[in-house]
Amino acid sequence: MENEPSPLKKVCIVCSKGSLEDVYAALVLTNGAVMEGMEAYLFFTFFGLDAITKKQMNHLRTATLGNPSLRMPGGVAFPSLLGFLPGVESGVSFMMKKRMDELDIPPVDEFLEMITAGGGKIYACKLAMDMFKLQKKDLWEGISGVLTVGEFYEKSGGSSTQIIFV
Amino acid sequence: MEKIIAGKIINMTEDGYLIKSSEWTIDVARELAHEEGLLLLPEHFRVIEFLRHLHTSNQNITLRQISKSNVADIKTLYELFPGAPLKKAARIAGIPKPTSCV
Structure with a gap:
């Protein structure tokens, strides 16, 4: 049953x-x-x-250090060392937010x-x-x-x- | 499956959405709303018409689209279509079940 x-x-x-x-x-x-x-x-x-x-x-961000799933546009792995550079984390987070906005995520x-x-x-x-x-x-x-x-x-x-x- | 709604044979999915949105009429909307326990007022129809417009123009079907358009704010949408506003309104509007996660 x-x-x-x-x-x-x-x-x-x-x-x-x-x-x-x-x-x-x-x-x-x-x-x-x-x-x-x-x-x-x-x-x-x-x-x-x-x-x-x-x-x-x-102003939340996504981590660019220690994040093995992070990839560049096109799918290439994101070089971890880049994550140290000033502005990179903001840039990546900005991209994420832009993508979300396109999907109507507020x-x-x-x-x-x-x-x-x-x-x-x-x-x-x-x-x-x-x-x-x-x-x-x-x-x-x-x-x-x-x-x-x-x-x-x-x-x-x-x-x-x-x-x-x- | 076929169902008789407002005196017409309508093609519907298992979960009660119209397969062809062209088969929709205002009377079909009224009867589907009645099944949901709703009596349609002009405010409901503004939302329904807007959803049909989003559907025909191939845009995202989300609550946010409706609130951004000033048709009804989110709170009003929950009041007009209690429980599951987007699904209920889409069903009554004769458009496919919304697939968006927001």
Whole structure:
């Protein structure tokens, strides 16, 4: 006998990294869940907090050092040593953002607004904020709150819920 | 599969999208909306017409395109087509299921 399909109802996504690609992976997953009518929570911790820190959120970068998947246009491997040069990381990140814009992927602040407009919730991690000496006033205004890990788990209850770690 | 909608035989995919967007009429839209529990108002039709325009002009079908065009902002889209706005609106507009991830 086949099992009844049980659709996912809620996703809780944790983003602990602040590089462009990790933050966007978390944003796409969260927004995608909201667009499918699911409940969605996005919890930023550690370096992920950059994505909701006003000063940093629209200046995220992708690493040009220690990133073996980085390639030049045309597919040639990106020489690691180039990554040291000033401006290279900005240039590569600019290219990534340009490509994303062509695919209609919005900048971070607009993406967060899309998520919250659809009912998704954005949270910041209290411990990481204390570590990085960040205050609520440093963060994007649209966040729904600052949570402890216990509070995050309280929000993650329910039988058709998944927690995803980015 | 074929389905009778608003007195017409319509070709549909398994998940309920029109195969030929030319078979779409306003009455088809009303009946598909009724299946979704929606009564179409002029605001819905503005979104539907815009989606059909995006489809015929081969542009990306995304919520952002709709909000950028000032047809309706994102919040309004979620209010007009609750739950899954892009999929619902595309289905009612008689265009293929959106394949975009944003």
